[in-house]
Amino acid sequence: MKVQGRMFIWLAVFILVMAIVYGVWSKEPAGTTALFLAFGLSIMIGYYLAFTARRVDVGAQDNKDADVADDAGELGFFSPHSWQPLSLGIGGAMAFLGVVFGWWLLFFSAPIIMVGLFGWVFEYYRGENANQ
Template identity: 80%
Template sequence: MKVQGWMFLWLSLFILVVAVVYGAWSKEPVGTTALFLAFGLSLMIGFYLAFTARRVDAMAQDNKQADVADEAGEVGFFSPHSWQPLSLAVGGALAFLSIAIGWWLLFFSFPLLLVGLWGWVFEYYTGENQNQ
């Protein structure tokens, strides 16, 4: 985690230089403010990662002699046959499209979002896993 912390801290320094140069050159307040906010966000993330790296054990990425397989392991369980992400994707796309087209489109997107979210959360609570 030390690597990520230093990457974000160096990125924040770069964004600060870009923000100062952009602000002095363009005299445009919105972009300058956005760059200074990006500097602050990158600084916070870098400080958090650098601070947390001291409290956790060294990971394989902190060892220069480590192999890629040293960090290998189980990532998680992913349902191979679930249709719920498709419902969430269509509902989310319609919800964001309603900003451009009209708010009436939310009435069609919310049921798709709710069905997809409900189905995805409770997908494996059937059969022997179901509570009685």
């Protein structure tokens, strides 16, 4: 995680320099604002990764002498049967179509997004998958 944190922090520094250069040369507010926002997002991700790297064990990616096989193993739990991403995808697609065809479509997409989000968050708190 240390490597990824450093990468994002250096990316943030590069984006900041480019935002300043772009803002001075172009005097265009939309692109300059987007670059400064990209700087903010990169610095947040880099800080989070660098801060988290101090609290976790050293991973194989932080060891220069590590092999690919050193990073093998279980990476986490991924739900194999969840239908919630499908409902979130349909609701998100409808929401973006609402921007194109009319804001009234958001009244139909917002409940689909909320049901999908609620179902995904509480998927393992009810039914046969409830944690005991």
